[in-house]
Amino acid sequence: VVPFRLTRNMVNGFGPTGVEGSFRRSCESTLRVMRENKDTLLTVIQTFVHDPLLEWINTEARAQQNKGRGQQKLNAPSTESVQLILKRLEGHIVSPE
Known part of the structure; x- marks a missing residue:
């Protein structure tokens, strides 16, 4: 588990949805799988x-x-x-x- 800084440059790279798009869904799915296992x-x-x-x-x-x-x-x-x-x-x- 590696912490990272979610900078503006990173958020801008996610496109118009920012952190509320596929990034959030990916993080939620990853966390769910990690918790289940x-x-x-x-x-x-x-x-x-x-x-x-x-x-x-x-x-x-x-x-x-x-x-x-x-x-x-x-x-x-x-x-x-x-x-x-x-x-x-x-x-x-x-x-x-």
Whole structure:
């Protein structure tokens, strides 16, 4: 789930109906499908929390800094992102701090 700014330039590109035309219908359909398949979507997203490849991305300094911490601490940002997505799927409008 990627936030974006709905600028005037984007709205103008949607044509004479602006956000009230096919853009709105597409967004509503997409949200409906995502909510109906929330469990499946969250299962796929949660795999990234436990993905060992994320550890390969860590630099040596970061690895030293995180030495001794549990796996849960290492993936805290990923877990927070999953919780944020879940809240948004449930209809809560929240933004990261």
